[in-house]
Amino acid sequence: MSAALASVLRSGAPETEQLVDDFRDLAEPVVRQAEGKDFLAQWQAMADLGVLRLAPPGATAPGPVTRSLAMIEGLGLAGADPGLCYALTSQIFGMQFPLRDAVGAxxxxxxxxxxxxxxxxxxxxxxxxxxxxxxxxxxxARREGEGFVLDGAKTFITAAPVADRAIVFARTAEERSPFALSAFLVPLDLPGVRRGETFTKTALPTVPMGELLFDEVRLPGSALLGRQGSGLAVMASTTAWERAVILGYALGPMRRLLARTVEWAAERNHFGRRMGASHQVAARVSDMALALHRSRVQLYAMAARLDAGTPTRLLAAEAALTKISVSEDYVRLTGHATALAGVRAFLPGFDLAADLASPAAALTYAGPNDLLRVNVARQLGLPVEN
Ligand SMILES: Cc1cc2nc3c(=O)[nH]c(=O)nc-3n(C[C@H](O)[C@H](O)[C@H](O)COP(=O)(O)OP(=O)(O)OC[C@H]3O[C@@H](n4cnc5c(N)ncnc54)[C@H](O)[C@@H]3O)c2cc1C
Known part of the structure; x- marks a missing residue:
């Protein structure tokens, strides 16, 4: 790898870069051993590496969020399956951190x-x-004595077929008001909980997606997260955390794809010269580096803001902008790699085979980008509603 490429890939603080490299080295043999195993076995192997463990709040630099982000990047660099990395990242940033740092002890x-x-x-x-x-x-969820009775169904839920507990959002009042929704922590072995359909996905196929069915599920009052009616606030917190850093899982795959594409363009001969001698090819490679650089800088900046204790309500617009920017850069970078790989992009047996669906899914989950754009414009003062 050239020095220039290496420096594009190492734009963070030295101790953070070291953490990424150390975790990549630690994870590499484990990732290789876990390959081909079922989802839960791979999940446990990654958990045994410590990737799900959060550093204590206030830990010295790199702070807990930056540390988790660096571990996720290292895992992706080690070649861990993107679907597995996505699911780990979603749990760490979209559930663990908000439950620990926002919802309460x-x-x-x-x-x-x-x-x-x-x-x-x-x-x-x-x-x-x-x-x-x-x-x-x-x-x-209707009140019954001290507790609640939950009825309904949640669909297209990542990890639903294998999860043990769910953060479930339900209506506790009929009107369309900010206080009509509540959030509950629901153990999925309670009477009345069933797993519905499992969905086969073209994107991130390793992590299962499914449906949860709730039929007169009796919940104790302690299942409530926050207070009755604070579901929208809980959702604002989990989604802001998610939007801020979930795309961290893409950094490893983006770096690997850039490095492999540079290698390919440098070694392949075309028209009597190296393919990478074409300015058009060089421009695509530069655009890939730009997409990666921009994404990395933004994600680690968000992690630093969260480590500094910035409340997520102040980060909503920045988190949405980061999610839009990184997801679109991930799609762009993958598009360039696909173009440069030619037919090999479409042959699963080749190491230049491209996965276009997984980056494209990032345009939809954690809030579709079109809707996030509307949210950002509203926060800037435009009189626009979804
Ligand atoms: C890989 C993956 C994992 C997921 N995991 C989870 C999960 O774990 N938990 C969970 O709850 N959900 C999950 N989802 C579902 C995801 O949150 C929803 O797909 C998302 O909220 C969009 O809802 P929808 O698909 O019904 O799209 P729709 O609401 O139908 O929107 C589709 C499109 O219509 C357009 N549109 C609609 N309304 C407007 C508007 N007012 N303004 C502008 N544009 C508009 C936008 O282009 C939008 O992208 C996952 C989705 C994917 C792809």
Missing amino acids: DAWQRVADVQEGGALLCHALTERGGGSDPFSMRTR
């Missing part, structure tokens, strides 16, 4: 064991009718 104590890998969480918001509009949700 009680909630965290009930799930802290997930850091050892023996139990999995999922985030159950979307329903068959749609995901973008939370107020269209039909899942309901």
Whole structure:
């Protein structure tokens, strides 16, 4: 790898870069051994490496969020399956950190064991009718004594077929008001909980996606996250965390794809010269480096803001911009690599085979980019609503 490429790839603080490299080296043999095993066996192997363990709040630099992001990048660089990395990243940043640092100590104590890998969480918001509009949700929780009774269904949920507990959003009031929704931590072995359909995905196929069905599920009052009616606030926190750093899982695959494409363009002969001697090819490679550089800088900047204790409500616009920017750069970078690989991009047996669906899925999950653009414009003062 050239010095210039290496320096594009190492634009962070030295101790963070060291952590990425150390974790890549630690993970490489484990990733190789875990290859081909089922999802839960691979999950446990990654958990045994410590990737799900959060550093204590206030840990010295690199802070806990930066540390977790660096470990995820190292794991991706070691060649871990992107679907597995996505699922780990989604649990760490979209569930573990918000439960620990935003929702409260009680909630965290009930799930802290997930850091050892023996139990999995999922985030159950979307329903068959749609995901973008939370107020269209039909899942309901009605008060009964000290507790609640939950009815409904959540669909297209990452890890639902294998998860042990779910953060479930449900309607606790009928109107379309900011206080109509509540969030619950639901053990998935309770009477009345069933796993519905499992969906085969073209994107990130390693991690299963499924449906959760709730039929008169009795929940104790302690299942409530926050207070009754604070579901939208919990959702704002989990989604801001997710949007800020979930695309960290893409950094490893982006770096690997750039390095492999540079190698390929440098070695392949075309028209009596090296392919990489074409300015058009060189421009595509530069655009790939630009996409990666921009993504890395933004993701680590978000991690630093979270480590500094910035409340997620102040980060909503920046988190949305980061999610839009990195997901679109991931798609762009993969598009350039696909063009430069020619036919090999479409042959699964070749190491230049491209996965276009997984980057494209990032345009949709954690909030479709079109809707996030509207949110950002609203926060800037435009009179625009979804
Ligand atoms: C890989 C993957 C993993 C997922 N994991 C989870 C999970 O773990 N938990 C979970 O709850 N959900 C999950 N989802 C679902 C995801 O959150 C939803 O797909 C997402 O919220 C969008 O909802 P939808 O698919 O119903 O799209 P829709 O709401 O139907 O929107 C589709 C498109 O319509 C356009 N559109 C619609 N309304 C507007 C508007 N008002 N303004 C502008 N454009 C608009 C946009 O282009 C938008 O992208 C996952 C999705 C994917 C792809």
